[in-house]
Amino acid sequence: xxxxxxxxxxxxxxxxxxxxxxxxxxxxxxxxxxxxxxxxxxxxxxxxxxxxxxxxxxxxxxxxxxxxxxxxxxxxxxxxxxxxxxxxxxxxxxxxxxxxxxxxxxxxxxxxxxxxxxxxxxxxxxxxxxxxxxxxxxxxxxxxxxxxxxxxxxxxxxxxxxxxxxxxxxxxxxxxxxxxxxxxxxxxxxxxxxxxxxxxxxxxxxxxxxxxxxxxxxxxxxxxxxxxxxxxxxxxxxxxxxxxxxxxxxxxxxxxxxxxxxxxxxxxxxxxxxxxxxxxxxxxxxxxxxxxxxxxxxxxxxxxxxxxxxxxxxxxxxxxxxxxxxxxxxxxxxxxxxxxxxxxxxxxxxxxxxxxxxxxxxxxxxxxxxxxxxxxxxxxxxxxxxxxxxxxxxxxxxxxxxxxxxxxxxxxxxxxxxxxxxxxxxxxxxxxxxxxxxxxxxxxxxxxxxxxxxxxxxxxxxxxxxxxxxxxxxxxxxxxxxxxxxxxxxxxxxxxxxxxxxxxxxxxxxxxxxxxxxxxxxxxxxxxxxxxxxxxxxxxxxxxxxxxxxxxxxxxxxxxxxxxxxxxxxxxxxxxxxxxxxxxxxxxxxxxxxxxxxxxxxxxxxxxxxxxxxxxxxxxxxxxxxxxxxxxxxxxxxxxxxxxxxxxxxxxxxxxxxxxxxxxxxxxxxxxxxxxxxxxxxxxxxxxxxxxxxxxxxxxxxxxxxxxxxxxxxxxxxxxxxxxxxxxxxxxxxxxxxxxxxxxxxxxxxxxxxxxxxxxxxxxxxxx
Ligand code: SF4
Numbered sequence: 001x002x003x004x005x006x007x008x009x010x011x012x013x014x015x016x017x018x019x020x021x022x023x024x025x026x027x028x029x030x031x032x033x034x035x036x037x038x039x040x041x042x043x044x045x046x047x048x049x050x051x052x053x054x055x056x057x058x059x060x061x062x063x064x065x066x067x068x069x070x071x072x073x074x075x076x077x078x079x080x081x082x083x084x085x086x087x088x089x090x091x092x093x094x095x096x097x098x099x100x101x102x103x104x105x106x107x108x109x110x111x112x113x114x115x116x117x118x119x120x121x122x123x124x125x126x127x128x129x130x131x132x133x134x135x136x137x138x139x140x141x142x143x144x145x146x147x148x149x150x151x152x153x154x155x156x157x158x159x160x161x162x163x164x165x166x167x168x169x170x171x172x173x174x175x176x177x178x179x180x181x182x183x184x185x186x187x188x189x190x191x192x193x194x195x196x197x198x199x200x201x202x203x204x205x206x207x208x209x210x211x212x213x214x215x216x217x218x219x220x221x222x223x224x225x226x227x228x229x230x231x232x233x234x235x236x237x238x239x240x241x242x243x244x245x246x247x248x249x250x251x252x253x254x255x256x257x258x259x260x261x262x263x264x265x266x267x268x269x270x271x272x273x274x275x276x277x278x279x280x281x282x283x284x285x286x287x288x289x290x291x292x293x294x295x296x297x298x299x300x301x302x303x304x305x306x307x308x309x310x311x312x313x314x315x316x317x318x319x320x321x322x323x324x325x326x327x328x329x330x331x332x333x334x335x336x337x338x339x340x341x342x343x344x345x346x347x348x349x350x351x352x353x354x355x356x357x358x359x360x361x362x363x364x365x366x367x368x369x370x371x372x373x374x375x376x377x378x379x380x381x382x383x384x385x386x387x388x389x390x391x392x393x394x395x396x397x398x399x400x401x402x403x404x405x406x407x408x409x410x411x412x413x414x415x416x417x418x419x420x421x422x423x424x425x426x427x428x429x430x431x432x433x434x435x436x437x438x439x440x441x442x443x444x445x446x447x448x449x450x451x452x453x454x455x456x457x458x459x460x461x462x463x464x465x466x467x468x469x470x471x472x473x474x475x476x477x478x479x480x481x482x483x484x485x486x487x488x489x490x491x492x493x494x495x496x497x498x499x500x501x502x503x504x505x506x507x508x509x510x511x512x513x514x515x516x517x518x519x520x521x522x523x524x525x526x527x528x529x530x531x532x533x534x535x536x537x538x539x540x541x542x543x544x545x546x547x548x549x550x551x552x553x554x555x556x557x558x559x560x561x562x563x564x565x566x567x568x569x570x571x572x573x574x575x576x577x578x579x580x581x582x583x584x585x586x587x588x589x590x591x592x593x594x595x596x597x598x599x600x601x602x603x604x605x606x607x608x609x610x611x612x613x614x615x616x617x618x619x620x621x622x623x624x625x626x627x628x629x630x631x632x633x634x635x636x637x638x639x640x641x642x643x644x645x646x647x648x649x650x651x652x653x654x655x656x657x658x659x660x661x662x663x664x665x666x667x668x669x670x671x672x673x674x675x676x677x678x679x680x681x682x683x684x685x686x687x688x689x690x691x692x693x694x695x696x697x698x699x700x701x702x703x704x705x706x707x708x709x710x711x712x713x714x715x716x717x718x719x720x721x722x723x724x725x726x727x728x729x730x731x732x733x734x735x736x737x738x739x740x741x742x743x744x745x746x747x748x749x750x751x752x753x754x755x756x757x758x759x760x761x762x763x764x765x766x767x768x
Contacts, residue, residue: 004117005482005514007489007717007741021685021701023723024678026267029287030240030247032275034675035087042094042670046125051556055093055528058555060084062616066552068092068174068527069665071418071545072243073223076617082278086244091663091670096506096526100127101559107133107142116513120483120737121669121683123508129523130560137517147564147572150520155576157473157500157518164191164452166472168462171197171431172479173420174527176540176552178595179566180422180429181603182588183477186574188430188440189449193456194471197431198479198666199423200459201486204752205385206416207427209394213638215631218424220413220623221377222546227252228411230373234291235263235302235397236383236758240270240676241662243381243417247274251288259373261366262291264383265299265657265728266687269676293365298357299655299731300387300759303645305356305363306396307347312367313403314344324371326405333628334402336639343641355644357728375411376404381419383657386758387645390749395640402637408628418545420666421527425543428603428621433458442602447583459485460745460753467494474516475502477566478524480509483667483736486743486755487715504569509667510737525565529558533568534590540567541596541613543621549606550618567592647759649730652696654688656708657758658736658743667737674735679723686764687725687733696764698722705765706734710744717742722764732762 043052058064060074061084069092074084106126112135115123134145134153145153158167169187171180187195199207207217214220226232226249239246250260251274262271272294275287282288297305317324330337353360370376378401384393398407398414406412418424430439433456440451457465463485465471474481474495481503485491495501498516505512506526512519525531531538531554539553564572571589588594596609605621612619624630630637649655661683663671673680677687686706688698698704702722708715717739727733736757747756 004119005488005492005510006738007715021682021721022680026678026726027269027676029273029275030270030676031087031244031277032283032287033277036277038675039087039090042091046094046098048099051097054555055097056083056085056090059089059093063551063553065527065554066421066542066550068096068421070243071421071424072245073544073546073548074550074617075223080278088241088244088665092665093528095124095668095670097528097556098128099559101130102127102508103130104144111140112513113140115508120510120667121672123510124668126508128506128559129508129521131523131562133521135515135519142521145520150522151572151576153518153520154475154500154502154573158190158577161472165194165456166470167192168194168196168457168466168471168474170459170462170474170476170479170481171195171426172477173198173423173426174478175426175566176422176542177425177429177549177599178540178592179477179570180426180431181599182567182570182595184430185443185447186570186578188443188451189447189574189578189580191452193433193435193452193454194462195431195433196457196459196462197423197426198420198484199427200753201484201755202382202419202423203385203416204754205390205749206394208752209391209398210414212632213395213398213640214407214414214625216623216625218547218623219415219545220407220625221415223249225377225411225413226250227256228375229253229258229377230375230411231259231261231369233261233263233376233378234271235378235380237379237381237417238264238268238270238659239417240268241660242419244270246417247290248276250274250290251276254288254290259292259369260290261293261295261369263295263297263302263305265297265731266733267294267296267726293362293369295358295362295366296728298728299657300389300645300647301356301358302384302393303389303396303642304352305358306400307344307644308349308352308356308363309367309370310344310400310403311347311349311352312364313371314341316371325403326374329405330402333630333637334639335634335636336641339641340399340639347644351644370404374404374406375409376401376406377411377413377415379415379417381417383758386749386754386756388747388749388756388759389645390754391751392642392645396642398637399639402639407637408625422542424545425549428543429599430603439602446598446601458753460748460755463491463494463745466498469497472499474498474500476511477504480511480667482511482514483509483740486740486757487745488737488741490745504566522569523560523563524569525554525558525563527552527554528556529554530556531565533565536591538565538592540592547621547623548618549613549621551613567595647761649761652763653761654692654730654732654764656706656732656734656739656742656760656762658739659733661735664735677725682721683735683738684720685723685734686720687727688722688764689727689729689731690724692729693722693724698764698766700724703767705767706739706742706762707765708742708744708760708762710747710761713744715742715744732764
């Protein structure tokens, strides 16, 4: 049986498996009783009832542990005693707090090649990793190794490299602030800035666009702003699956009289209707309608849509100067307005309407709603950030907010919604291949060494460097690198060219099976696990999407006593590799307060860190934009002059976006169902518009191949089942990681270098 890597010939789609696919109509409403049942099923399937109860009562509670799922904030004030979590939060902890463990016996029984034939779902459900594992050169099975030998092997391999830049240190967004800060310190003391992270593949475009236009690479709103907004636009985001507690906040906004416009190629139920499972009245009365207006935009039609809306606003503004645009804000806080307006006026309205695929009357409705309201928030996720013009998408959003003066005031602003629980915190801690000079200066001052000044590899460039043989050791702090990255077969070849791959993980995943000449798996404590160091209980901290830093303290007994915390792993790695006792890594391992003291000295905004992180709801990091301070080159909020994106599709070509199913968090596959979209028991599916299917002569559930084209290069993914879905015309959707093999390594966003996984030009090939 072939290795089950996306892009390889897939022989697993047997008629017997094919027959398991069940498709119903899309759900009309999100959450409700089904989400409670799904949560219970997950908890009782994988956790002991006692652990399930203990964990669910502590999840996202003050003094409890932070959800290892997305980065949606918790309420500052009252948190639901019934449960401050969503169905996917429960799936995340059920996945992590599995009772089953796998160690020496399991890996003796199962070879790499055998495990390679298992699906991502099967791999993830094997159990928690119980001990460190080594794969010797040319070996077929992982075998147990002592922590000491593991660290010695890594240290020897690193110190044997020609230059520190031959090593790559990847970070997934689950890594805590404390571990992330020490990790970047260790890597820079080792001598490189090769610190790619999962943010490179998700909100890097948001960071780049916001940094340039408003002077901060983060969102500018709080949860309370969402509740108080007059109008919220939700663009390129599927909160029902990816940030489910956001639906509670949207419902609160509606209750306060706010309006919602949802913009997406798919009418995702979580954008349209929400039944709060914690509110019996809502369960009885059928829940709350969310979107007041749904705009079914074409994939990557966001810039033309926003231009069309702003043209209508300009038309009204010119009829009634000062009635639509906030000129006092524009005059005192922005620059570039005139050039922006001049270029906007050159944009033919009809071309914008045509390019975005939204009917004109609906565009007019949206423009009217925006004109009526001044406290406007725009929320977005990967649907805007994973395109070649992604940074322009973000800048165009800022243009609209600046016209309305809807930034830097309550109930208004920019809201990139982060997908991983501490991805924002990791960046704040210095996990970035392009470190700001202020960070390097701070590290030099406090730790008395000269950090490397030249920028390192981001994720795409790290893959290219490994493929070219320039990077020889790959170390990953969490994550599932192979499945999260684009161009799977290219990335697999790159990893296989390395001398050593090391993964710090809680569970088995595909990246452990696609390895360097030698490989190590270092099993770590999870977010739900208690963390005792030197006999004293420790806690870590995370930063959510809205810049709140909170403590997270595990409540469950670790599934094995041969695990180390992420902090301990970094400290020992540094001790073995650096041979320096400054800082005193062993003291830091024993007492995380000492780490936070160092963070306070180096990272702005963390004054009295140890005292403030112990406050029940944590603390907000400063965000200059909230004070209308814009740290841009002009020290003003910057209007941007942006071209229309030009993606020409020929005859039988479609634009493909990779998405998550409802039973998935990033590359972690909790199950094979996508309940809201009505797809069950199958992941090798391609969602197509029924008119496109009949135009192409494709039948419901016909099996096809997919081919992508980029810069003359072709990629193939075989055996996908066509499922009819109400998706925008000439747009198709598939799940990742199954179709990451179609995303060419060179198809990246300008400036941010983020893989363009949301607009891949593909053909749907009928089987002979
Ligand atoms: S909304 Fe996100 S952070 Fe909150 S419980 Fe759900 S997955 Fe976890």
